Amino acid sequence: MNRGSPVELPEEYLDFYKNLETWQNEQQIRLQKDFAPRQLSNPRALIAEQKKPLLIIEKWEIDPEQYRTVFSALLEFMLETRPELKDTLEDVKVKTQNLDFSPYIKDFLNDHLSTLAALAQEYKISQELLVFLFDHSIRPFLRLYALPYQEELREETFQHWDFPNICPVCGSKSHFSRLRPADNHRFMFCDRCFTEWESRYLLCVHCGNDTPGTIYYRSVENDDAYRIYTCEKCKGYLKTYDEKSGGSTIDLFIANIETIYLDMLAQEQGYTNHD
Numbered sequence: 615m616n617r618g619s620p621v622e623l624p625e626e627y628l629d630f631y632k633n634l635e636t637w638q639n640e641q642q643i644r645l646q647k648d649f650a651p652r653q654l655s656n657p658r659a660l661i662a663e664q665k666k667p668l669l670i671i672e673k674w675e676i677d678p679e680q681y682r683t684v685f686s687a688l689l690e691f692m693l694e695t696r697p698e699l700k701d702t703l704e705d706v707k708v709k710t711q712n713l714d715f716s717p718y719i720k721d722f723l724n725d726h727l728s729t730l731a732a733l734a735q736e737y738k739i740s741q742e743l744l745v746f747l748f749d750h751s752i753r754p755f756l757r758l759y760a761l762p763y764q765e766e767l768r769e770e771t772f773q774h775w776d777f778p779n780i781c782p783v784c785g786s787k788s789h790f791s792r793l794r795p796a797d798n799h800r801f802m803f804c805d806r807c808f809t810e811w812e813s814r815y816l817l818c819v820h821c822g823n824d825t826p827g828t829i830y831y832r833s834v835e836n837d838d839a840y841r842i843y844t845c846e847k848c849k850g851y852l853k854t855y856d857e858k859s860g861g862s863t864i865d866l867f868i869a870n871i872e873t874i875y876l877d878m879l880a881q882e883q884g885y886t887n888h889d
């Protein structure tokens with residue numbers, strides 16, 4: 615069921631992401647046993663001063679052998695859930711058996727995707743698939759890393775963090791926010807590490823525009839909970855869930871995927887998420 619959606623998403627598509635999220639939760643619980651990230655003190659001051667996400671400030675590294683285990687487990691998960699990709703996945707499995715993951719993890723965390731692009735070319739597989747595999751096997755690590763900071767960095771983040779659409783913990787770009795019902799405060803959501811951080815309500819998270827009358831919101835008929843906020847200055851848009859209209863909290867990771875129709879609506883009308 616897609617709420618008021620002009621685009622019917624196949625049920626299997628959503629199921630795949632729901633299962634992937636469950637799988638990631640399980641991996642996170644498993645990793646928790648032998649992985650305790652160091653906790654930097656005063657993260658608010660650190661990000662304000664250095665203007666970089668915590669993970670980059672700390673030059674955080676993931677143990678490549680722990681990572682290999684999760685990467686292999688993701689391949690198994692994919693073999694089960696996406697049997698049509700069997701040949702390609704088996705091929706990746708053989709080719710990555712002795713791969714030194716360290717430089718690729720490092721480049722991925724620093725958003726340098728050119729080395730992964732080169733690896734995809736060498737493996738003769740699509741870059742999209744290889745990036746997907748890295749992205750989703752890194753997430754259980756990122757979520758564990760982010761956990762100790764999430765509470766401290768949530769409220770009034772805009773007071774000390776200048777990049778409203780970038781996650782202050784892992785540096786990923788966010789395309790989704792929620793409005794808290796009690797006070798209408800906006801919280802950006804990172805679907806990689808699950809951190810939330812507050813940005814100002816009347817502000818384009820892409821260009822910083824806050825001129826009244828240049829930021830609008832629209833929703834699809836009969837469903838005011840799921841909205842896009844658009845900026846007339848940079849033509850950017852942001853998907854948002856209004857908890858007051860929606861009446862409950864939701865899984866923001868799934869909501870972001872479920873609302874592809876809002877991306878289509880925004881893009882049809884000439885807006886972009888600046889990716």
Ligand SMILES: [Zn+2]
Pocket residue numbers: 760781782783784785786804805806807808809
């Ligand atoms: Zn993040």
Ligand SMILES: [Zn+2]
Pocket residue numbers: 818819820821822823845846847848849850
């Ligand atoms: Zn803008």
